[in-house]
Amino acid sequence: MAKQNQNEFRPDQVGKSLLSRLYPTKLQRQAIKKWLFYALVLLVISIVQDVIMSRVRLFGATTDLLPCAIFCLCILLGTEDGSVFSLMASLLYLFSGTSPGNFAVPLIVFLAVLVNIFRQSFLRQGFGTTVLCTAGCMVLYELLIFFIGAVFGWTPWSRMIGFLLTAVYSMAAVPVLYPLYLAIGKMGGQTWKE
Numbered sequence: 001m002a003k004q005n006q007n008e009f010r011p012d013q014v015g016k017s018l019l020s021r022l023y024p025t026k027l028q029r030q031a032i033k034k035w036l037f038y039a040l041v042l043l044v045i046s047i048v049q050d051v052i053m054s055r056v057r058l059f060g061a062t063t064d065l066l067p068c069a070i071f072c073l074c075i076l077l078g079t080e081d082g083s084v085f086s087l088m089a090s091l092l093y094l095f096s097g098t099s100p101g102n103f104a105v106p107l108i109v110f111l112a113v114l115v116n117i118f119r120q121s122f123l124r125q126g127f128g129t130t131v132l133c134t135a136g137c138m139v140l141y142e143l144l145i146f147f148i149g150a151v152f153g154w155t156p157w158s159r160m161i162g163f164l165l166t167a168v169y170s171m172a173a174v175p176v177l178y179p180l181y182l183a184i185g186k187m188g189g190q191t192w193k194e
Contacts, residue, residue, distance in 0.1 A: 034187035038073065041180065042089060045069045045173070050098055061165035064142070066093055067108060068170040071137040072177050074112040075130050076185065079120055086112035100145050107144055111137045131174050138167040 024032070049065040056062060070089045074082035090108040093099045115133045123129040146163040149155035 030187045037184045061162040063169045064166050072134045075133045079116045082116050083113045142167040
């Protein structure tokens with residue numbers, strides 16, 4: 001009997017820290033990798049926008065690639081993940097210094113969530129609906145940015161066409177981003193939904 005009691009109780013091993021016991025599972029590591037790749041794509045898009053595309057003007061307008069990339073990914077992620085992602089990405093967009101102002105954060109989050117709810121309620125997920133919803137978000141975003149700038153006197157009313165052209169030019173990135181986002185999205189498995 002005494003031998004049985006000695007084998008039942010095993011004291012904890014001494015010398016291991018609490019951090020050594022935190023082992024993420026394979027699925028968790030893949031999910032972390034997926035979000036790091038999404039962040040890397042947005043970082044590259046931000047650099048391309050600021051270094052190259054901001055210098056290219058066609059009919060007085062340029063591209064606005066980062067909000068377009070945020071909207072496209074939010075629509076692919078769905079309402080729950082997309083709303084959290086749009087908040088984090090728009091805050092990083094604001095802190096990068098390239099956003100038009102503080103009002104860009106609630107504007108991006110509101111439009112992403114609103115259009116995402118519309119897409120999930122009435123449309124099937126696919127390339128065409130993603131392009132359509134991203135285009136709707138970009139046009140609304142650029143128009144609202146224009147109206148805010150025009151009301152406060154930051155831009156003249158005659159620049160409205162330039163803002164619409166910016167939305168159209170930015171949409172050229174969606175056919176490149178869509179397959180890239182789908183490939184990255186396959187990392188980490190799919191979340192279970194009721």
